[in-house]
Amino acid sequence: MSAKEVKTGIHFINGDEACCEGALAAGCRFFAGYPITPATEVAESMSRRLPEIGGIYIQMEDEIASMAAILGASWGGVKSMTSTSGPGFSLMMENIGLGICTETPCVVCNVQRAGPSTGLPTLVAQGDMMQARWGSHGHYEIIALCPSSPQEMFDFTVRAFNLSEYYRLPVIILADETIGHMTERVVIPPEEEIEIVNRRKPAVSREEYLPYEADADGIAPMANCGDGYRIHVTGLTHDERGYPAMDAKAQEKMVTRLVDKIRNNRDKIITTKNLFLDDAEVVVVSYGISARSSMQAVQDARREGIKAGLIKLDTVWPFPEDLMRGVAAQSKAMIMAEINGGQMVLELERAACGACPVRLVSNYGGAILHPALILGSISKAAKGKL
């Protein structure tokens, strides 16, 4: 009667459920959350599954508490996550910053809906891209992954945990309502085939251990609460001992490391899926559900004889600017397809830096992008009409 931690097999489940299964497969054993459409099914799945395998599900009083609780659980040595959508994501921002500053591994799944404010609770959007990047105050780097299918909800959730454990920060899954609620085939591999990364433990004694002294790759080994290291963890600017250090020099040193541990490893973090890129003249860049509309549009364009290509961003943050710079230099035009007023297109423009025209295909949310809309933009770009 024992339940399986990894539900190896072929399933027909929605994206939110796939996210839950990915988390459990990655070793997540603590979930704190608050109901919100369209992410509720992540919490519901967790509430059913976690007790089966000895984990803890707790419904907190709000999303502020949920984010705080997963940080606490992570310091207790348990892999933890929460899920939410726009309004809840806004409430989580302060404690995401605490997670960044204290270098706490955890995962936040934001199943995006249309905003601002309560917006369209049941309908799709991709309007939280910049909030995921800059939503908490101060300067930092973040990792955010954008799944385009329930299968990727599973795969990327596993990867989100691995990245969070390795790089020691909250990793964000930027899903969207359509992907969260879409039911598709999800293949969960055998347990031994799923790569699992666990946080690096200190290799020295309590007397020698400096909680925030990084190894050569910029990552500091992490002692959990109760390991006997008697750590101090603070959201104040701190030194290698973890003690508050209230001056510009300490700030420079700490933030440089927080930023560099991501920036200097971005080749290892960033993944994209590229289609027809070798000879593409017009390149569409997209992510999440919009990448699927884009894929249809690019295939339709090819049938019409247009040399179109696609870059699907698996990792939106850090943004693959080196790739974009190279592609822009060889392209007639690049098009960003996204469901917001133009957020990632700003990054694309920055990376392209005038090497080719960059255009946006978008709406403000409530409906996915029709492939015909993107195809229209591709056709125009191919004819040099932009």
Next chain:
Amino acid sequence: MITAKTAKNLPPHPMDSLLRTERIPHIWCPGCGIGTVFSAVIHSVKNSGLDPNNIAMVSGIGCTGRMAGYIRLDSFHTTHGRALPFATGLKLAKPDTKIIVVSGDGDLLAIGGNHFIHAARRNMDLTVICVNNLNYGMTGGQQGPSTPLGAKTTTTVNGSPEEPFNFCYLAAACGATYVARWTAMQVRSLRSSISEALDKRGFSFVEVITPCPSSFGRRNRMGTALEMLKFYHGRSVIRSDIDPRDASMDIDREIVVGKFVDIERPTFMDHYEKVNRLNSPQWRAMHPDQKAR
């Protein structure tokens, strides 16, 4: 005066093993009541007989929040008001760790008020110590949820127009299993209450009325720190085991101190285990030896 330089030459203190001595001197103002509470917490930890590696402290922001930075335990200085939900996650991840939450009045019951009532309702197994100095000290003395009606602060120069919370009554109403209040002058009683709170399963709460001579005392012309201590002590009346609603907290009339609640109630984890044992065959398969509590 002790400075960072002279502190290095001080003889060892019996509590040094629980102090981050390299961080002394601390940031608290002369005469602040937090030191008394901090000392009482450390004594209670030492006398508890618990392995210090199995005790953690969680704090929020403000003067009291800084306690976590001076105690040599696993210690977490989190965000303003969020010590309780952070501690909730930590406790559930490490159920065998004793967790002490230290928090100021504003941290715990203004910005953190929602977390307070829910942590008490769930009966999270946490020991919560509230240092109530009647104002926001760290930011220079503003009005808060404990500021007495009419009291002067930097944001209520004509007197506070709000009635304050009675924290002990609130804690009891929300389901706390242990509730006590003392002034910072009543050190022996305070130590014994903190020790009892540490022993208690469930949400235990100890409120300490402390002088903030730099801000609250100065703006309300209460004199020196010692005079404030004596003033609060003079207003205090010991009435243990009374109905918490009668445990008045009024610095102009009387500050009722004592132990108001000491009950048994299943914790969140007790209920979590029970419902899953009853209704989940998978849980029973995982925990064949688990008995009902």
